[in-house]
Amino acid sequence: MSGEPARGFATELRARGYAVLPAPQRVCLETGSTSLRGGWELVDDGVRDAALLAGLLEGAGDRHGVAAPPDVAPVEIALSVREGAVALEKKVDPLCVPQAYRLTIAPGRVEIVGNGDAGLYYGVQTLAQLLSGNRMALPIVEIVDWPAYPLRIVHWDTKHHQDRLETLRRFVDQLGAFKINAIAFELDDKFEYPSHPVIGAPGAFTTEEMADLTRYALARHIQIIPNIQAPAHMAYVLKHEEFAHLRCDGSNYLACMEDPEAVRLIFDMYDDVIAATPGVDYFLVSTDEIYYAGICEKYRPYNPENRAKIWCEFANKAAAHLGGRGRRAIMWIEFPLRAGDVRSLDEDIIDGVIGTDDCDEQIRIEREKGMRQLCYASMQGMEQYYPNYFPMPGTSPERGRLADAREQTLQGKATRGDPIGIFSAAWDDSGLHNETFWLGWGAMAQGGWSPGRTTIEQNVADFMDLFYGPDVLEMVEAHRGLQAGARFCEGLWDRVVSTERPPAYGYSEKKYPFPRYDELLFPPPLPSIASGEGEGASPSLDYAPEFRSRYERQLAAAEDQLIENDRLLVRLQANLARATRNRYNIEVLLSLAALQRHTIEMVLALARVEDALVDAASHAPAEPARAINALNRAHGEAGRVIADLHDTFERLKSVWEVSRFEKCRSVDGRDFLHVMDDVKDHIADRRADLTYLIMAERRIDLPGWRDRLGRLIEEYGRATGVSVKIESPHE
Numbered sequence: 001m002s003g004e005p006a007r008g009f010a011t012e013l014r015a016r017g018y019a020v021l022p023a024p025q026r027v028c029l030e031t032g033s034t035s036l037r038g039g040w041e042l043v044d045d046g047v048r049d050a051a052l053l054a055g056l057l058e059g060a061g062d063r064h065g066v067a068a069p070p071d072v073a074p075v076e077i078a079l080s081v082r083e084g085a086v087a088l089e090k091k092v093d094p095l096c097v098p099q100a101y102r103l104t105i106a107p108g109r110v111e112i113v114g115n116g117d118a119g120l121y122y123g124v125q126t127l128a129q130l131l132s133g134n135r136m137a138l139p140i141v142e143i144v145d146w147p148a149y150p151l152r153i154v155h156w157d158t159k160h161h162q163d164r165l166e167t168l169r170r171f172v173d174q175l176g177a178f179k180i181n182a183i184a185f186e187l188d189d190k191f192e193y194p195s196h197p198v199i200g201a202p203g204a205f206t207t208e209e210m211a212d213l214t215r216y217a218l219a220r221h222i223q224i225i226p227n228i229q230a231p232a233h234m235a236y237v238l239k240h241e242e243f244a245h246l247r248c249d250g251s252n253y254l255a256c257m258e259d260p261e262a263v264r265l266i267f268d269m270y271d272d273v274i275a276a277t278p279g280v281d282y283f284l285v286s287t288d289e290i291y292y293a294g295i296c297e298k299y300r301p302y303n304p305e306n307r308a309k310i311w312c313e314f315a316n317k318a319a320a321h322l323g324g325r326g327r328r329a330i331m332w333i334e335f336p337l338r339a340g341d342v343r344s345l346d347e348d349i350i351d352g353v354i355g356t357d358d359c360d361e362q363i364r365i366e367r368e369k370g371m372r373q374l375c376y377a378s379m380q381g382m383e384q385y386y387p388n389y390f391p392m393p394g395t396s397p398e399r400g401r402l403a404d405a406r407e408q409t410l411q412g413k414a415t416r417g418d419p420i421g422i423f424s425a426a427w428d429d430s431g432l433h434n435e436t437f438w439l440g441w442g443a444m445a446q447g448g449w450s451p452g453r454t455t456i457e458q459n460v461a462d463f464m465d466l467f468y469g470p471d472v473l474e475m476v477e478a479h480r481g482l483q484a485g486a487r488f489c490e491g492l493w494d495r496v497v498s499t500e501r502p503p504a505y506g507y508s509e510k511k512y513p514f515p516r517y518d519e520l521l522f523p524p525p526l527p528s529i530a531s532g533e534g535e536g537a538s539p540s541l542d543y544a545p546e547f548r549s550r551y552e553r554q555l556a557a558a559e560d561q562l563i564e565n566d567r568l569l570v571r572l573q574a575n576l577a578r579a580t581r582n583r584y585n586i587e588v589l590l591s592l593a594a595l596q597r598h599t600i601e602m603v604l605a606l607a608r609v610e611d612a613l614v615d616a617a618s619h620a621p622a623e624p625a626r627a628i629n630a631l632n633r634a635h636g637e638a639g640r641v642i643a644d645l646h647d648t649f650e651r652l653k654s655v656w657e658v659s660r661f662e663k664c665r666s667v668d669g670r671d672f673l674h675v676m677d678d679v680k681d682h683i684a685d686r687r688a689d690l691t692y693l694i695m696a697e698r699r700i701d702l703p704g705w706r707d708r709l710g711r712l713i714e715e716y717g718r719a720t721g722v723s724v725k726i727e728s729p730h731e
Helices: 050-064 094-099 117-130 165-177 207-218 241-246 260-276 304-323 339-344 359-369 401-411 434-449 456-468 475-490 552-578 583-619 624-656 695-700 702-720
Strands: 026-035 040-044 075-081 101-106 109-114 137-145 151-157 182-186 223-229 251-255 282-286 328-331 372-378 419-425 494-497 517-520 528-530 540-542
Touching: 075 117, 094 117, 101 117, 109 117, 117 137, 117 165, 151 165, 151 434, 165 207, 165 434, 182 282, 207 223, 207 260, 223 260, 241 251, 241 260, 251 260, 260 304, 282 304, 304 328, 304 339, 339 359, 359 372, 372 401, 372 434, 401 419, 401 434, 401 456, 419 434, 434 456, 434 583, 456 475, 456 583, 475 552, 475 583, 517 695, 528 702, 540 583, 552 583, 583 624, 624 702, 695 702
Parallel strands: 040 075, 075 109, 151 182, 151 419, 182 223, 223 282, 282 328, 372 419
Antiparallel strands: 026 137, 101 109, 101 137, 494 517, 528 540
């Protein structure tokens, strides 16, 4: 499935200073260039999308600063669509042929011909990328290009947030530029579902809004594929009392898959989103992690055989229902199926993950049946703040998600079948901002078009040049710094059994409660006032420090991490001015870097708080005034941490809500019903608002700790006769 391998360490275009992502399949470069100083003159040969393409070219001209002096002749740009005009030497999937194009750049003339409308569109994207960086000159070149995989799917998961429509349109534009042609839109409750409106969250997208977005995407040759979580991961539906009777074994995680009413409800939801996404050919039936199929034992005994049968029966019903409405089903074919169970599935189903215990046997059977697959790679697992893109010891995957994505599209398990496309997952479970997924989406755009054509390093460099503009500096180091800081902050905390949330229903096929865990730090212990020895003696302060010894490892790493965070913040601030594109992305990265900064400084501040308490105890009872000064230092240090957390969070919230709505908002007098999943313990779902990002620190209850210290200071002042002045939180 791969294109021609890279020669040397850079492709031909990269070696000449041009960034193109994904890298073209075949490039024939000649010496010399042609000037665009005179601008261009668009010539189209009956192109149906001429207005759109003209707008794209004009936009590229504006973006890249191509002027049109009156004394210089313009370059002629000829656009055409002719079926079969681009001959492909290699055998490719027939679905790829209409996406092929030829771009020819000669002195005074540029010609783009596509085998279909999509091919012409992709040729225009390549031309726009060659213009990147305010270039006045294009290379003399012929590019013949086509995708390795017909479907190149990016995953939008909105289970725990809702993006603004202008954000989604901006995402569509950027994905189209990277030649992505499908979006799996995991809607959950962010759609109105006219047949059952209680499911839709307040302010959920309406049918017309979704239809408008779908049309906008189709004009850029992108299908918005509905992704409906059901029958598992269905708490967003089953939390409502109207549907409680459809729960499997009383858990809001899974609907009873054998209950005809539950199946009708799910198919009603399918029909609602099909009506809202006209012109789309696919539908993602989210059949992942159905751990408990049939566990309610309403119809047959619960055992591995029946569990698999129930899954297959539902899958085939769903595929038939969707087929009758012109949609081909994509499914996660995994547990509770065994490989042999795949024989009973509809052969038109596309396998999105290949997830049974015996993947080789599963693929063999799917090949016999003529089923197709997706090369699946995830841009995030359970990482917080920022994904594990780069190799980093002790992280998962240790080689990094970029390398994993490349591997999956080159020689992953799906390549042993008959893959129809790639799937770039980006889960909302940990509440990462979607702007953190772009580097991974860029890697999968490359892997889906011409896998193996570039090294990972070139892929990253091409992405940085095109996504931010060629003037940015050290953005790779900035992304690496965010990853390192995220892993430090993530590994900072103790884990304790949660007292906030009840145990989970269970996990996998095991039916018994599992504890949920919370993250927190134990603050420095407070001193106690002890009576002085002898009549009239000043009281002493008993103190046994614990914080520095308990968190010795974290404190040792924090000093170095603080220096790295200094560099990170400066890089991002500098590039915010240098970037010519996607500055908002840098603002989001800055918000995460600032949150990391606060967290690093918080743990160091708590160590200083403990040092001040040790100092206070050393001065009591002989020097009570100095003891109180030291106690006040600890009190003030804690207050500054509290104030900085508030300030940092409010700034982050203001940045994030530029692109997304307030989390779990109320709209038109209707409040969001926040009920956690009985099985999953997603970090982003532990709070109804964005405070899931800072909930670990809030569990420390530093304001309460500070209040207790304030009362102790006042009591010690009274006992020693020393006047007390306690700092306010913002001093």
